[in-house]
Amino acid sequence: MPTKNISSETGNAALDLALDTIKIGKQSLVFVNTKRSAEKTAEDISKKVKTENKKLIGLSNDVLKALSRPTKQCERLARCINNGVAFHHAGLVSKQRELIEDNFREGVIKIICATPTLAYGLSLPAFRSILKDLRRYGPRGMAYIPVLEYLQMSGRAGRPEYDKFGESIVVAVSKNEKKKLYEKYILGEPEEINSKLAVEPVLRTYLLSLIAANFVNSRKEIIDFFGKTFWAFQFMDMERLVFIIDKMLSLLEEWEFIMQEKEDFSDADKLNDGKIRATIMGKRVAELYIDPLTAYFFISCLRKGSDKKVNEFSFLQMISHTLEIRPLLRVGVKDRESVQEKLVEFDSFLLEKEPSIYEPEYEDYVNSVKTAFMFYEWIDEKDEEYLLENFNTRPGELRSKMAIADWLLYANSEISRILNFRDLNKEIVKLRFRLKYGVKEELLPLIKIKGIGRVRARKLHYNGIRDIKDVKNVDLGKLIQILGKQVALSVKKQVGQEIKEVPNGKRKGQVSLRKY
DNA sequence: GGACGGTGAAACTTCAGGTTGCCTC
DNA sequence: GAAGTTTCACCGTCC
Structure with missing residues (x-):
């Protein structure tokens, strides 16, 4: 195995690797196993980086303003981004996530510390993928993640348009673990893919959908259909499959989502091939796509x-x-x-x-x-x-x-x-x-106005403006004081009062209202 | 003597992620 | 399993 030495500045391998990536002028993704750890790691790295970049300051500001009032999480992220480092997990609002992703692509952000969110779906290649820990807490305590997931994460490294190759580095805490990781992930085979149909809620949902959409109209057609799926191919036990389908059918009938023209499904011996169709409720449930x-x-x-x-x-x-x-x-x-x-x-x-x-x-x-x-x-x-x-x-x-x-x-x-x-x-x-x-019930009338959310509606209500009628009656100057000029004008327009002249400055000017 | 504050060790707690529907109140 | 947080015993100081 080829080796490579990286200077140890912090005593923490993942941190050193991330800092080294910046030093050689590249970008990296650091994958960790909890949201908290993503935030902490990003914070630790950002404390070791010194950057002065106008774009980063602007970006940091944008991230902070993603919500009507910044949370502690927003503030923490903004501090990290000031130094070109970000964390990324499902706890961020989509706007923040997009900002981070876009700016990483543009090379403004150098390091992202992320939970596996980043490994799926979007393409965010970096020169280096640093996998800090391949274990994750699950139903049976701490366990190694599947090889498939490892491949997803390490596959983020190496962007063809900039680099000839990429580096995916797994951090091992001991010689023993190094050997274990090498055997399991580098030499190991990815896991088999399992049919999701085998999960009862999914089967229930699809079975009803197929019937509701008139795709299948009898028990025979249903069994034929499922017999051709990957599920059946994997199950290789048609008898058991038929048994499960019958159980589902009788449940759906008991719940009055489907009807059969002849006999009851539950009587397995007398299973007939009567026409099966969805009830009105069953059809709607299928359309709503709920279990x-x-x-x-x-x-x-x-x-x-x-x-x-x-x-x-x-x-x-x-x-x-x-x-x-x-x-x-x-x-x-x-x-x-x-x-x-x-x-x-x-x-x-x-x-x-x-x-x-x-x-x-x-x-x-x-x-x-x-x-x-x-x-x-x-x-x-x-x-x-x-x-x-x-x-x-x-x-x-x-x-x-x-x-x-x-x-x-x-x-x-x-x-x-x-x-x-x-x-x-x-x-x-x-x-x-x-x-x-x-919002509380009392704000509902105000919420209907475009540009008015929970914060502005509450402000209006606090100032005695409680419904559309009040909005119509209120003086424009006061409305501007509460909402600001742009929003106030838009609100007045929406209630049918087009304003031609706008009061200037703090003093109230002449306001002309044209009523429709 | 008792209230208070600082300190460190022990005990305790927590831990990834994503698709569907409709448009209107 | 590990990191972060809370709890608690212990000790010294001050009034």
Whole structure:
């Protein structure tokens, strides 16, 4: 094996390698196994780098302004970027991630410390990939990552347009580990690829989709179809496959998502080839692309909700207890008590029966309550910094959770519409709007105006402007004071008041309003 | 004597990521 | 498994 010596400045191999990359005028990606570690490593490297670059200062500023109020995470990132170093993980908002990626491509940022986010999807080649640790915490404690993932990460090194080759370096902590890593990753074969169809939620979803789309119309067609998939090829056991499909079909029928014209599926001996089709609900569930089990769970919750008192938390907890929203926030030692308090407080509003403490589902249940509570705080107008401090949810993760929650709420509004639960539907639609903007109910009228989000709406409300009527009546000068000139003008225009002359400076000038 | 603050060791806690829907309240 | 955080015992100082 060829060897190469790199000066040890810090006593930390990954840091030394990163600093060396800068010294030779190249760029590198440092892959680490946790978000915290990505941030720490980036910070450590940036402290050792001295750069004065106007572009970096501008970029650092942009990163800081990505949210309405910078979080600690934003500030930390901005400090690193000042020195041409960044961290990159799912906790960053997409705008920040794009800024980092683009500026790395342009060579402005020299080092990115990242979790495996960077290894997938986008192409961000560097001269050097530094893999700090190939172990990661998983369901069975610390374990070595798959060879496939190693290949993904090391494959980031070497950009054809600039370099003839690239370097991928794995850091080993001992001679023993070096040998182990060499055998497993350099000499080893990548793992087999497994069919995702074998996972029940996926099979349920596709089975219903195929029926709803009229792609298959009978049990025979279904079995023929799945018999030709990679799943069947890998499974090599048609009998078992047929058994699983039959089980799924009878579940889908029990949940009233599909109907069969003749006999029951459950009677395996008499399986016939009657026409299978989706019910109205089944068709919609398939279009919404949610797991039929989730849809069935929603339907039972909504039925329960139709004759009891509900509030925002009822729905938030319901959507937080689905496969789709996973991973849930975990209830830790410190917040167990406060989550229990919430459970007691909202007990009468919950749409699902609380499992017993001794049941294995209980852990998931409390986690769903904690997750729901985070959403609840968001619609109570708590900001990203608060959620980061109190739920350890970073802005990027918050946004992605919110997108899923929005989708699930939309699915619920559709389901409640089909079930003709008008009152529930109204509440869900309202909640969806609130969740999207993170506002209390009182701000909803203002949020409809383009250019008005949670912050500006709250400002307006605080100043006594509570709805469109108030916006129309308020003096333009005051509105400019609250919102700034550009936004104020746009807001006035939206409520049908075109402003021809704009008051100058701090003094109020003549304002001419043309009403439509 | 007791309140207070500093210190370091021990105990404890936490840990990666991504696609789907619709356009409107 | 390792790094970061919290807890706690211990000690010295000051009033």
